[in-house]
Amino acid sequence: MESLLVIKIGGNIIDEESKLDSFLKEFASIEGKKILVHGGGKLATRLAEQMGVEQQLVDGRRITDPATLQIVTMVYAGTINKNIVARLQALGCNALGLTGADGNAVQAHKRAHATIDYGYVGEVDTIDTELLGSLLDQGLTLVFAPITHDRKGQLLNTNADTIAQEIAKGLSKKFETSLVYSFEKSGVLMDAEDDSSVIGRIDPVYYQELKEKQVIFAGMIPKLDNAFAALQSGVGKVIIGKAEHLRQLIEGQSGTTIVHE
Amino acid sequence: MESLLVIKIGGNIIDEESKLDSFLKEFASIEGKKILVHGGGKLATRLAEQMGVEQQLVDGRRITDPATLQIVTMVYAGTINKNIVARLQALGCNALGLTGADGNAVQAHKRAHATIDYGYVGEVDTIDTELLGSLLDQGLTLVFAPITHDRKGQLLNTNADTIAQEIAKGLSKKFETSLVYSFEKSGVLMDAEDDSSVIGRIDPVYYQELKEKQVIFAGMIPKLDNAFAALQSGVGKVIIGKAEHLRQLIEGQSGTTIVHE
Numbered sequence: 001m002e003s004l005l006v007i008k009i010g011g012n013i014i015d016e017e018s019k020l021d022s023f024l025k026e027f028a029s030i031e032g033k034k035i036l037v038h039g040g041g042k043l044a045t046r047l048a049e050q051m052g053v054e055q056q057l058v059d060g061r062r063i064t065d066p067a068t069l070q071i072v073t074m075v076y077a078g079t080i081n082k083n084i085v086a087r088l089q090a091l092g093c094n095a096l097g098l099t100g101a102d103g104n105a106v107q108a109h110k111r112a113h114a115t116i117d118y119g120y121v122g123e124v125d126t127i128d129t130e131l132l133g134s135l136l137d138q139g140l141t142l143v144f145a146p147i148t149h150d151r152k153g154q155l156l157n158t159n160a161d162t163i164a165q166e167i168a169k170g171l172s173k174k175f176e177t178s179l180v181y182s183f184e185k186s187g188v189l190m191d192a193e194d195d196s197s198v199i200g201r202i203d204p205v206y207y208q209e210l211k212e213k214q215v216i217f218a219g220m221i222p223k224l225d226n227a228f229a230a231l232q233s234g235v236g237k238v239i240i241g242k243a244e245h246l247r248q249l250i251e252g253q254s255g256t257t258i259v260h261e
Numbered sequence: 262m263e264s265l266l267v268i269k270i271g272g273n274i275i276d277e278e279s280k281l282d283s284f285l286k287e288f289a290s291i292e293g294k295k296i297l298v299h300g301g302g303k304l305a306t307r308l309a310e311q312m313g314v315e316q317q318l319v320d321g322r323r324i325t326d327p328a329t330l331q332i333v334t335m336v337y338a339g340t341i342n343k344n345i346v347a348r349l350q351a352l353g354c355n356a357l358g359l360t361g362a363d364g365n366a367v368q369a370h371k372r373a374h375a376t377i378d379y380g381y382v383g384e385v386d387t388i389d390t391e392l393l394g395s396l397l398d399q400g401l402t403l404v405f406a407p408i409t410h411d412r413k414g415q416l417l418n419t420n421a422d423t424i425a426q427e428i429a430k431g432l433s434k435k436f437e438t439s440l441v442y443s444f445e446k447s448g449v450l451m452d453a454e455d456d457s458s459v460i461g462r463i464d465p466v467y468y469q470e471l472k473e474k475q476v477i478f479a480g481m482i483p484k485l486d487n488a489f490a491a492l493q494s495g496v497g498k499v500i501i502g503k504a505e506h507l508r509q510l511i512e513g514q515s516g517t518t519i520v521h522e
C-alpha cells in the first residue's frame with residue numbers, strides 16, 4: 001500500500017507567522033501523499049472582539065452561537081485555509097483547501113449534550129474516502145479547515161484533532177497511514193515540566209504502565225486514548241510532537257511515536 | 262461532446278436570502294455538469310463597516326488594500342462559498358467550493374495600471390482545465406469564489422464575470438459549454454427602462470446594428486463584447502438574464518441568448 005501522512009497543526013503554529021512559515025516549507029518538501037488539517041488559532045477571537053461579538057464560554061469551552069459560527073467559517077475556511085493553500089502553491093505543493101461540506105468530505109451532526117448546548121459544534125459521522133482518495137490520486141495535497149456540515153445545510157464548527165483522526169482512520173483502508181499531531185510540546189513527556197523528557201515510543205503495554213505510574217498527566221490521556229483508537233482502526237502509527245520538527249517527527253527522530261504493538 | 266453549464270450569479274442574488282434560496286433550488290435540480298461562480302454582494306462592505314475598515318474608492322472602484330483583501334477572502338471564500346456549498350449539499354447536489362488558489366485552478370497576476378493602484382486585484386492568466394475537467398468527471402459541481410492567486414503566495418480579489426468567462430473558455434475544449442450571466446435585469450433590453458423589452462437573441466450582425474442604432478446602452482457593451490469574445494474562444498452560447506429564471510434561461514425561454522452566428 002502507498003503511504004499517506006495526515007498531519008494536524010494546532011492554533012499556536014498558525015498564530016506565529018515564522019513558525020507557520022517554516023512548518024509549511026517542511027510540509028511542502030515532504031514527498032508523497034499528504035493531508036493537512038489546521039486548527040483555528042487566536043484570529044477568530046480577535047475578529048470577534050473587533051466585531052463586538054461576545055464569546056460565550058461554558059466550563060471554559062467556547063459556545064458556537066450563530067455569530068461565532070459565522071466568524072469561524074470566515075476565519076478558518078476563508079483566511080487561514082486560503083492563505084495556507086496559496087503559500088503551499090508558492091512552495092510548489094499543489095494544495096486544495098476543503099471543509100467537510102465540500103464534496104460532502106466530512107459529514108457530521110450537531111453535538112447533543114445532556115446539560116450544555118455547545119451550539120453549532122459538529123461530531124463527525126462519515127468521511128468520503130472515495131473522494132479523498134481520488135483527489136490524492138490526482139496529485140493534490142488536501143488542506144482541511146475545521147468546519148463540517150450536517151448535509152441539511154448547516155455548517156458546524158468541528159474539532160480539528162477529531163477531523164484528522166477520522167480522516168486517517170477512513171483512509172487507512174486505502175493507504176498505509178501515519179497520523180501526526182503537532183502541538184507546542186516536543187511529544188509525550190516523562191516530566192510535564194521538562195520538554196527534553198520525551199518518551200520516544202509507546203505501545204499499549206507501556207501505556208498501561210505509564211498510566212499506572214501516573215507519569216502521563218490527565219490532559220494527555222484523551223489524546224493517547226484517541227491515538228490507540230486510531231491504531232485499532234487501521235492507522236499505522238500516530239506521532240505526537242513539535243510542528244517545527246516535522247521531518248524528524250516523520251522519520252522517528254523526534255516526538256513520540258505511538259504504535260499498536 | 263458532453264455539455265457543461267458555467268453560471269455566474271451576481272451580488273444582488275446573494276444579498277437576498279429568498280432569491281438565493283430559489284436560485285439554488287433550481288440550480289441543484291439541473292442535470293449534468295455545472296459550475297457556479299458567485300460574486301461578493303454587500304456582506305463584505307457591511308463587515309468592513311463593522312470592523313472599522315475604511316473602503317478606499319478611486320473613480321468609484323473599490324481599492325483592495327491588505328485589510329480589504331482579508332475581508333473579501335473571509336466573506337467570499339469563507340461565508341458565502343461555504344454556505345452555498347452546504348445548501349447545495351442539502352439539496353442533493355454534490356458541490357465543492359474553490360478559489361483560484363485551490364489546485365491552482367485559476368492563476369492570475371496583480372493588475373497593473375498606469376495611474377491607479379487597485380491593490381490586490383487579479384487579472385486571470387490560466388485555468389487548470391485538466392483539474393476542473395477531472396473534478397467534474399467525478400460528479401462534483403464546482404462553486405467558485407471570486408478570489409484567485411498569483412502562485413507566489415498572494416491571494417487576489419478577482420472579478421467574478423471574468424472568472425466565469427475564462428473558465429467557460431478554457432473548458433469549451435472539453436465540453437459543449439454554455440455561459441450564463443445572471444443579474445438583476447431580465448436580459449439585454451431594447452429599452453433600458455422597460456424590463457419586458459428583452460432581446461431574445463443576438464448574433465454578431467444584429468449586435469452591430471443595435472450598437473449603430475445606440476439601442477444598447479454603454480454599460481452593456483463591455484458585457485456583450487466579452488460574450489462575443491467567449492464565443493470566439495469556443496463557448497457555444499452566452500445567456501444573460503435573471504437568476505430566478507435559471508431553467509427558462511437555459512432552455513432559451515427567458516433572457517438574451519448570444520450566439521456566434
